[in-house]
Amino acid sequence: MQPIHPDRVFCSSSLSSATGNGLQNVAVEQGSESHSRTTGQPSHTERIMRSPAGLAAALPLLLLALLLPAPAVAGRPLVAGNRKPAPSEAAATARWLAAQNTWGVLSTISSDLSGAPFGNVVSYSDGVPGESHGIPYFYLTTLDPTARDALEDERTSFTLSEFPLGTCGKVDPENPTCAKLTLTGKLKMVDHKSPEADLAKTALFSKHPEMEGWPKNHHFEIFKLEIENIFLIDWFGGPKPISPSQYLEYGRDQGSVMFL
Amino acid sequence: MQPIHPDRVFCSSSLSSATGNGLQNVAVEQGSESHSRTTGQPSHTERIMRSPAGLAAALPLLLLALLLPAPAVAGRPLVAGNRKPAPSEAAATARWLAAQNTWGVLSTISSDLSGAPFGNVVSYSDGVPGESHGIPYFYLTTLDPTARDALEDERTSFTLSEFPLGTCGKVDPENPTCAKLTLTGKLKMVDHKSPEADLAKTALFSKHPEMEGWPKNHHFEIFKLEIENIFLIDWFGGPKPISPSQYLEYGRDQGSVMFL
Numbered sequence: 001m002q003p004i005h006p007d008r009v010f011c012s013s014s015l016s017s018a019t020g021n022g023l024q025n026v027a028v029e030q031g032s033e034s035h036s037r038t039t040g041q042p043s044h045t046e047r048i049m050r051s052p053a054g055l056a057a058a059l060p061l062l063l064l065a066l067l068l069p070a071p072a073v074a075g076r077p078l079v080a081g082n083r084k085p086a087p088s089e090a091a092a093t094a095r096w097l098a099a100q101n102t103w104g105v106l107s108t109i110s111s112d113l114s115g116a117p118f119g120n121v122v123s124y125s126d127g128v129p130g131e132s133h134g135i136p137y138f139y140l141t142t143l144d145p146t147a148r149d150a151l152e153d154e155r156t157s158f159t160l161s162e163f164p165l166g167t168c169g170k171v172d173p174e175n176p177t178c179a180k181l182t183l184t185g186k187l188k189m190v191d192h193k194s195p196e197a198d199l200a201k202t203a204l205f206s207k208h209p210e211m212e213g214w215p216k217n218h219h220f221e222i223f224k225l226e227i228e229n230i231f232l233i234d235w236f237g238g239p240k241p242i243s244p245s246q247y248l249e250y251g252r253d254q255g256s257v258m259f260l
Numbered sequence: 261m262q263p264i265h266p267d268r269v270f271c272s273s274s275l276s277s278a279t280g281n282g283l284q285n286v287a288v289e290q291g292s293e294s295h296s297r298t299t300g301q302p303s304h305t306e307r308i309m310r311s312p313a314g315l316a317a318a319l320p321l322l323l324l325a326l327l328l329p330a331p332a333v334a335g336r337p338l339v340a341g342n343r344k345p346a347p348s349e350a351a352a353t354a355r356w357l358a359a360q361n362t363w364g365v366l367s368t369i370s371s372d373l374s375g376a377p378f379g380n381v382v383s384y385s386d387g388v389p390g391e392s393h394g395i396p397y398f399y400l401t402t403l404d405p406t407a408r409d410a411l412e413d414e415r416t417s418f419t420l421s422e423f424p425l426g427t428c429g430k431v432d433p434e435n436p437t438c439a440k441l442t443l444t445g446k447l448k449m450v451d452h453k454s455p456e457a458d459l460a461k462t463a464l465f466s467k468h469p470e471m472e473g474w475p476k477n478h479h480f481e482i483f484k485l486e487i488e489n490i491f492l493i494d495w496f497g498g499p500k501p502i503s504p505s506q507y508l509e510y511g512r513d514q515g516s517v518m519f520l
Contacts, residue, residue, distance in 0.1 A: 102433060103421065103423055103433035103434065104365075105364075105365035105367070105379050105419045105421075106379075107365070107367035107377035107378070107379040107417070107419075108377055109369075109375075109376075109377055110417075110444070113444055113489060115369075115415070116369075116415040116416075116417065116444055117367035117368055117369055117377040117378075117379075117415060117416065117417050117444075118367070118377075118417050118442060118444060118491075119365050119366075119367040119377075119379050119417045119418070119419035119442055120419065120440070120442060120491075121419060121420075121421040121423070121433060121434070121440035122433075122434055123432055123433050123434035139434070143498075145491075155375070155376040155377060156376075156377065157367070157370075157376065157377050157378050157379045158379070159365045159367075159379035159380065159381060160381075161363065161365075161381040163363055163381070163424070164423070164424040171470075172383055172468050172470050172471065173362060173363035173381060173382075173383050174363065174381070174382055174383035174399070174468070174471075175470065180380070180381035182378060182379055182380060184370070184373055184376055184377075184378060208432050208434070210431075210432050210435065211432065211434075229373060231378075231380075231405075238403075
């Protein structure tokens with residue numbers, strides 16, 4: 001297991017870029033108490049974690065990190081099944097969140113509300129159970145504002161939380177160790193006669209069986225998010241720098257990623 | 261209990277306005293099979309619910325509706341404790357969702373992403389346990405993009421789902437009977453020396469105890485959503501027409517609403 005950097009800080013100061021450019025997007029703490037990840041000097045967060053209250057909060061997390069499985073073979077996907085990947089494995093964690101959840105919030109630029117953001121609860125699937133591919137597919141109708149918005153302005157974000165999975169324990173949903181993922185990009189309608197639409201329907205209907213019976217005259221269509229930017233927080237220290245290709249290609253060279 | 265209109269349709273065709281102007285914003289189904297709420301004619305959805313598959317899906321919901329408590333006195337808040345209000349009580353349902361949840365997705369116009377929408381997982385509180393007021397308060401830092409975005413463009417939406425509460429049973433998260441609420445408005449920083457900030461901190465820290473120990477030098481501030489528009493789906497038939505005043509004043513004349 002890779003070491004967990006003790007000087008990662010609590011919150012983010014920037015979005016990670018889509019270019020996956022290493023450490024430059026790792027947020028640093030405001031104020032004079034911050035130190036670089038590379039200095040090895042004790043940080044403010046480290047001192048907090050050494051305080052009684054901080055230690056009490058940090059201990060379960062450290063125990064969790066220690067209990068996470070080490071990879072059997074270097075380079076192989078860290079996880080099989082539904083265990084949360086280690087914080088050092090950002091792409092694995094993002095893919096795990098996408099594979100484990102069944103719903104999230106899709107945010108569009110609202111045409112009804114003069115360009116205000118509008119978040120809507122939607123179901124999705126990134127693959128049949130046990131074979132996730134990372135691309136979220138949706139089953140939406142233009143009777144609903146989200147699909148209408150996207151047809152006017154494709155810019156969309158899709159947000160997932162670890163909290164409803166039940167694996168955050170007593171940690172607060174806003175605590176950075178309770179992972180959160182925002183995929184931002186373009187929401188595109190998929191040609192319903194394409195092979196991709198068939199795959200997406202199989203992915204959606206296997207995880208959301210009632211969708212298949214939803215009213216035909218509501219004209220549900222398959223949409224997908226073309227991911228351009230990834231925002232993942234799963235530990236202290238701000239968002240992790242993951243590019244869409246790192247996210248989408250995770251585990252591909254070892255075959256399908258067996259997330260349940 | 262008010263009757264449940266059988267001809268409400270599955271999805272929405274418009275956002276409800278902030279003016280609470282009655283039925284004009286109730287979405288109607290696309291195509292020739294729709295009927296007005298007031299005609300009493302059987303609708304497409306009614307026919308779906310009479311089909312074997314539709315009936316199987318609808319029966320647990322109808323049973324749930326029948327099992328919900330009738331108000332002891334007309335005009336009093338429908339709910340005490342954590343029972344879901346009846347679908348006919350839109351303001352009660354919206355307030356119940358806001359009182360029961362502890363986290364949601366706050367969507368802003370992203371300054372980092374050139375104006376794309378950006379949804380972020382955040383914790384919130386609309387009051388101390390047992391005394392909800394409907395206004396969501398947040399504890400945010402400008403180390404995080406959401407607070408920074410709001411300081412540049414206040415337009416924000418806050419989205420909640422019934423699904424993580426565990427009361428949707430086997431109904432899909434996107435099914436309209438699994439309630440979803442989007443509050444849209446302006447995200448404002450609250451003066452940290454104001455009495456409102458003290459109340460908000462009490463509300464937040466009572467539901468999120470670890471917040472009180474979060475790093476001081478991250479400069480967390482209280483924010484609140486000034487609600488301008490409410491989008492609630494909790495049954496077939498599209499979004500419910502609720503104005504912010506109907507939402508905020510729900511139960512006020514009977515004292516505090518005792519949502520747990």
